[in-house]
Amino acid sequence: MLTAKELMQLEDFLGMEQNCAKTMSYFGANIQDAQTKQLFQQIAQKSQQHFQTMTKHLNAGQNLQ
Template sequence: MLTAKELMHLEDVLTMEESCAKACNHFASMTQDNQAKQVLQQMAQKDQQHLQTLKKHLSAGQTLQ
């Protein structure tokens, strides 16, 4: 069971992951260096995976309390 405080923390982390994914995608689109572009795209992809996991936990927690 998640408490209200834990849900707030998850929401904060969700917001941070969204910001990180957007920033990585933005910088990947701006760079001309293919290696840097690939690393940034991989980072954005991992952030997206984290977002999906957090969203699952967040929706499950909201139904608990």
């Protein structure tokens, strides 16, 4: 079982990961260089995957309690 402090840290992490995905998507959509655009899009996708994976695991843990 997680402490209140650990849950707050996880919430902070999830917020930062989601913010990273949004920021990288924004940069990817607004840059002209094709290679750099692709890099930002890949980073955004990876951040979104991290967010979804963490959320899935946290939800699964709640269902076990």
